[in-house]
Amino acid sequence: MRWRGIRALLVALAVVAVSLAGPVSALAAPAQELEIFSWWSGDEGPALEALIARYQQLYPNVKVINATVAGGAGVAAKAVLKTRMLGGYPPDTFQVHAGQELIGTWVVANRMEDLTWLYKQEGWRSVLPEGLIKLLSTDKGIWSVPVNIHRSNVLWYIPRNLQKWGVKAPATWDDFLKIAPSLKEKGVTPLALGENWTASHLWESVALSKLGPEKWQALWEGKLSWTSPEVLDVWKLFGQILQYTNADAPSLSWQQAIDMVVNGQAAFNVMGDWAAGYMTTTLKLKPGTDFAWAPSPGTRGIFMMLSDTFGLPVGAPHRDHTVAWLRMLGSREAQDIFNPLKGSISPRTDSDLSKYNDYLKSAAQDWRTNKIVGSLVHGVVANERFMNDFATVMEIFLNTRDAQAASNAAQAIAIQAGIAK
Amino acid sequence: MLSPSLVLLAIFVYGFIGRTVYLSLTDWGRQMALALHPTIHFVGLDNYRELFTGFLDVRFRQDLVNMLYFTLLFVGASLSLGLALAILIDQQVRGEAIFRTIFLFPMSLSLVVTGTMWRWVLQPRGGVNVLPAMIGREPWTFLWLSSRSQYLRFDWQHLPRYLGVGIAIALALVASVGLRRRRRLGPALAGVAAGATLGWALFGPGSHVKLLPFPELHGFNDALIGVVLAATWQMAGYTMALYLAGLRGVPSELREAARVDGASELQVYRYVDLPLLKPITLSALIILGHIALKIFDLVFAMAGPDNAPTSVPAISMYLTTFRGNQLAKGASIAVILLIMVSVLIIPYLVNAFRSRRAELG
Numbered sequence: 115m116r117w118r119g120i121r122a123l124l125v126a127l128a129v130v131a132v133s134l135a136g137p138v139s140a141l142a143a144p145a146q147e148l149e150i151f152s153w154w155s156g157d158e159g160p161a162l163e164a165l166i167a168r169y170q171q172l173y174p175n176v177k178v179i180n181a182t183v184a185g186g187a188g189v190a191a192k193a194v195l196k197t198r199m200l201g202g203y204p205p206d207t208f209q210v211h212a213g214q215e216l217i218g219t220w221v222v223a224n225r226m227e228d229l230t231w232l233y234k235q236e237g238w239r240s241v242l243p244e245g246l247i248k249l250l251s252t253d254k255g256i257w258s259v260p261v262n263i264h265r266s267n268v269l270w271y272i273p274r275n276l277q278k279w280g281v282k283a284p285a286t287w288d289d290f291l292k293i294a295p296s297l298k299e300k301g302v303t304p305l306a307l308g309e310n311w312t313a314s315h316l317w318e319s320v321a322l323s324k325l326g327p328e329k330w331q332a333l334w335e336g337k338l339s340w341t342s343p344e345v346l347d348v349w350k351l352f353g354q355i356l357q358y359t360n361a362d363a364p365s366l367s368w369q370q371a372i373d374m375v376v377n378g379q380a381a382f383n384v385m386g387d388w389a390a391g392y393m394t395t396t397l398k399l400k401p402g403t404d405f406a407w408a409p410s411p412g413t414r415g416i417f418m419m420l421s422d423t424f425g426l427p428v429g430a431p432h433r434d435h436t437v438a439w440l441r442m443l444g445s446r447e448a449q450d451i452f453n454p455l456k457g458s459i460s461p462r463t464d465s466d467l468s469k470y471n472d473y474l475k476s477a478a479q480d481w482r483t484n485k486i487v488g489s490l491v492h493g494v495v496a497n498e499r500f501m502n503d504f505a506t507v508m509e510i511f512l513n514t515r516d517a518q519a520a521s522n523a524a525q526a527i528a529i530q531a532g533i534a535k
Numbered sequence: 536m537l538s539p540s541l542v543l544l545a546i547f548v549y550g551f552i553g554r555t556v557y558l559s560l561t562d563w564g565r566q567m568a569l570a571l572h573p574t575i576h577f578v579g580l581d582n583y584r585e586l587f588t589g590f591l592d593v594r595f596r597q598d599l600v601n602m603l604y605f606t607l608l609f610v611g612a613s614l615s616l617g618l619a620l621a622i623l624i625d626q627q628v629r630g631e632a633i634f635r636t637i638f639l640f641p642m643s644l645s646l647v648v649t650g651t652m653w654r655w656v657l658q659p660r661g662g663v664n665v666l667p668a669m670i671g672r673e674p675w676t677f678l679w680l681s682s683r684s685q686y687l688r689f690d691w692q693h694l695p696r697y698l699g700v701g702i703a704i705a706l707a708l709v710a711s712v713g714l715r716r717r718r719r720l721g722p723a724l725a726g727v728a729a730g731a732t733l734g735w736a737l738f739g740p741g742s743h744v745k746l747l748p749f750p751e752l753h754g755f756n757d758a759l760i761g762v763v764l765a766a767t768w769q770m771a772g773y774t775m776a777l778y779l780a781g782l783r784g785v786p787s788e789l790r791e792a793a794r795v796d797g798a799s800e801l802q803v804y805r806y807v808d809l810p811l812l813k814p815i816t817l818s819a820l821i822i823l824g825h826i827a828l829k830i831f832d833l834v835f836a837m838a839g840p841d842n843a844p845t846s847v848p849a850i851s852m853y854l855t856t857f858r859g860n861q862l863a864k865g866a867s868i869a870v871i872l873l874i875m876v877s878v879l880i881i882p883y884l885v886n887a888f889r890s891r892r893a894e895l896g
Contacts, residue, residue, distance in 0.1 A: 189840060189854075189857075189858060192857060192858065193853070193856075193857035196569060196857055196860075199569060200569065202571075218566070219569060219860060220569065222566060222567055222570075223567050223568070223570035223571070223573075224570060224571065225569060225570070225571070309839055309841065309842065310839070310841035310842065310843075311841060361676075361678065362659035362660065362676075362678055362681065363681070364678075364680070364681030364838075364842055364844070365657075365658060365659050365679070365680050365838075366659075428571075497860075498858060498859060498860050499566070499859045499860050499861060501858070501859075502854055502855065502858045502859030502860075502861075503591065503859060505840075505841045505854075506591065506593075506594045506843075508841075509594065509841065509843040510593065510594075512683075513683055513843065523590070523591060526591055527591060530591075531566075532565075532566050
């Protein structure tokens, strides 16, 4: 009887031991592997696969594991990544947005390796714009390799429809507020909007137009208070603009908001330039004639960017293969394979523009000449804690339309997130 | 004697619960949450205090209110619809098996699938809203999942008062039940306690306690109706199956006897079947109740992560932890959820355990 009990206990311990040993044995897997962690699936899958195919050509002995976790904006992928990192089982390299999403999460936690030496070896400092490198660096080093650039502050419209309604694309938000009532009278929604994050996306374009690049940057360095009159004005203007958006916005995806513009139900939409990819690839529209674009009102000459990058986590099981992957990612050739398929531009100022469509050519021109600032919603200027709480602030504002309350709440979360003092 | 399952349970259930509770009492490294060895400070109940009274956690509080209304509506609707379907099928209809399958089918889908499907159905520009257009009427414009209008609003800052009144009512009920069972001491004590709590809440210090320095209104969000519809669609069939099994278990002699005594069909159900179905209602209540309290995937798939009108605590917990990197605060939301599920489950388990002992003894 007694012996049975002890035997049972031993079995239980063995089960526990085996289940704990699981991750350890996975760490000791064969050396010829490279695990790439991303949230690129669906429409974005082929671009990643083209990169992987190129890598396999260069390094046929390495088995690439494409560890994609599907889900919008990487919410699901980031949760998986965090549990893996906390569990001490990092992938060889992972997708992360340039800026605070990388620095405020992983670099402050000492989870990334400094890549300054790789930048020196490959001469990337001379082909990447200074503004971008600043977003990827701290005073201790440069932390990841950018593979693409998207623009956040773009206004989309259908020229044919505007002609029919007798309006022009507004150059400032004041212009917009002037033409909006007449559009509304015609039964057209002046500005199409989607769910919560697209409202924040619109907000950052409005804020950039009101604050300008210097004050926008000051906001993120804690030098400009969220309760200052300038920022209060941003919320007020944003509230005015919201009057001219569709009531069912919270139920629409960004694609459905664009669809409203394409179908002639709405005049304009502010969205990142993945919208161009959606319109050309999925809806088969021709850039420049079937649809057109302008910098979002009041932001001419400013390029609000976001960028997908890959880094080298501390303790990556196959460090050498990762370095080879990063070296390839930064090359002009790989970037010109990836970006035309993804519908984004290469951050390199020497990329081969003949491979890109008309929209992307114009974006690349702006990228080389405009002032560069980072996006809030897409992880560049604020850390994840702030971004998560900002979604709540946005909900408070959408519910109450109270500019003062939103400013106060934003200041409070900026303090908690360590941005403001 | 220690059985292996007990060891595993101790580690993987109670050990981890304990760790989550501990985490919820710390700050988990603040900005450096994801460091290899984060510096962890013990902060006591700060996280909880913030959730219930902090200026920024208004969303969590609305989540709690949403969860409460969702649970009441969803459990109520599933139980009544399930019972109605069971009674219908019990009428010896032809093709019973087919109907049973049809009604049970939704349960075989995952909540994510149900959510995605209903997201289409309840789209403001499509689905149900365009039904009137088929007969030439104007389409509806109801915002199923994003309407921001609220009913039954109450002010969160007076929550202690409302809680006091609620507890007093519960104690008074206990007292009245005791009186009916002809006991003396229990009812008297409960009655006194009820009076004291009521006095505390309405005239004593309870009437001055304010959770927040400003009024904050919460209520039932219109948008929840959509979620309740989808969840009921998913689970009513299951409740039907439970009730149907119960109805089939009712001895036909009892019904016959009732009919001989002159009871109508309706009366047979009301006075013979329903009382016998009580234990089934209780199990269904527990199962549906705990599903409702921890609901996540359905709402996430239907309305997305940042749609406050339909948000529930489980979604906030996921976002706080994995998007906002506030692991400690996420843990405290998880503990609050655990406590609420336990409030539902533990009395049931105790009851089940007691009755089994009574059977054995």
